[in-house]
Amino acid sequence: MAAPLLPERVMTTLHTIALAVESLAEEVPRPRLLDGSGVACSDLDTPDKLISHAQELRVFANALSCTRDPALGLSLGLRMHVSAYGILGYTMLASRTLRDALNIALANASLLGSYFTLTLEEDGAEARLVATGYRYAPELMVFNSELCLTSLLTVIQDLLGEAVRPRRVRLPYRPPLHAAAYTEKLGCPVDFGDSRTALCFNAALLDRPLPLADPVTCHHGLQQCQKLDAQLTSRHDVLDQIREHLAGHLSEASNLDRVARSLHRSERTLRRHLQRLNTSYQRLLDEVRYDKARQLLLQTDLPIYLIAEQLGYAETASFRHAFQRWSGQPPSQYRR
Template sequence: MATSLLPEERALTTLHTIALAVATLASSGTDRRLLLEGSGVSCSDLDTPDKLITHAQELRVFANALANTRDPALGLSLGLRMHVSAYGMLGYTMLASRTLRDALTIALGRPALLGTYFKLSLEDDGDEARLVAVGYRYAPELTVFNSELCLTSLLTVLQDLLGTSIRPLRVCLSYRPPLHAATYEQMLGCPVEFGASRNALCFDAELLDRTLPLADPVTYHYGLQQCLKLDAQLDSRHDVLDQIRHHLADNLREACDLDSVARQLHRSERTLRRHLQQLNTSFQRLLDEVRYDKARQLLVQTDLPIYLIAEQLGYSETASFRHAFQRWSGQSPSLYRR
């Protein structure tokens, strides 16, 4: 199934995580092209800091990495290499924050800049502070990998910010022990609890109000303004995609092209095309997304015959719709309806 068409996998993220993964594994002899295969990301893209990709593209690279390395603990080892500088301006602003609590507050308030698959929160409970990661809703086969990557990268960030190695009090994980469970305590240096109610990295709460060694108020305030600007730009790019999708959804019966959509949105075709290229997508991809959403809705919620559904989606021939739906979902419209 073309998972990138699913609504929950349309969030955009930066290239920093897969750039690190590819660079790390390539240094160990893994072919970069194998890691990027099927993701729509090229080797040259990894050198383009302002390029954005979908979470589905990133997940494909992660799946390729696991398949090509056959290392079940890959999420742990990559997370331990995810230093705070990998987060660009957000990372440097965190380093310049006054305290660890200030740094974490900035990061957790900018999830788009973190590029996380989880809803992250900070809990301060007496002697124990907890970075909690919940709400994972992406590729289930990568649950363990992404949980490992998330929590170990948070540990690495804490150590980078404090300028010293720290030993977590414990790590809680919401899944059952994997086959490589024995490596967790060895790599994390603390007790690990599997089958917990949620994922959490637990550490000494006293660390939260410790002054950071690289704290600098001038750099902090400059960085904070840049982070706010980057966050707004990311939101505006999402808005452009949403505007195009909404217009297409309301006009699927008509023969839509990028020029007509641009006129309706009072933008130039060139501007929209540039936006789409920056977001690593295309007009045809958005049109496919909208058609796929509408097709699934009509197939499940109505008894309309297939040829009428094809007409509502803007297809002049039913066979073209059948072929497209097979490509999107891996099955025919009739089989999906059952």
């Protein structure tokens, strides 16, 4: 059984949870929303700080728990204006047409921070922004689907400078208890139980000139977007290099200095790099150990003590405690 991609491995910006914290300020105290996420209140004032999807998902779960508002995803998405995306948002505003703006967003997907893979389709008079590939937190799938589609609608309206009513929204799940809120907030038919997740609108809008179009601003903004996207990708590459080294040296319980030398970097530089990504050597080591532990437990008959040795643990009890912390259950129960 292949292990799913861990949400700890994907980095994103703070803009979505900053919006959630601001929107819910009168209902829920900041510390309660951020509880257990590893995000400090002061981090919200640091525009260039990155967090993992796992941290963001924890904030979303806290928000749903605190507000008990099942339609929270819809509400937050409708408040996520194009300016929330920083330089990407302003570059989209300066684009020539809606089509150009959406293509810029899709080409710099890491700056959107979406949990989905987004594509733009055209079928006669209908255009669709299709969201596929959701692979995190099944209990938050409805929330994230709502947040994704309504935020896309808000962006389209901001870009065009006018209210736009979708032709329809397509969703792959059954109507939730708050299904009536969809029609109320979106103003269009909603197809539940569909085969896809999609926001459908008039294709004629794609070639509509944008009111704030400015080719010079768009050109310079696009260069900055590409640079930021490359930086984010390169940061992920370094994390993958660290994980790859650890995966091949778990039995030696490699320290950060050894990893740094293998990557031809100083330990100090690597530690700073990890701090900027809001992670640590120990967190990465835990991720790799957890991945390997699940693989060995599910795909081999090795006794627990030998698995512990392969993961670099001197004592089997230490591995048992760690696995309980990672998965919520002991390794023997996970293996069943």
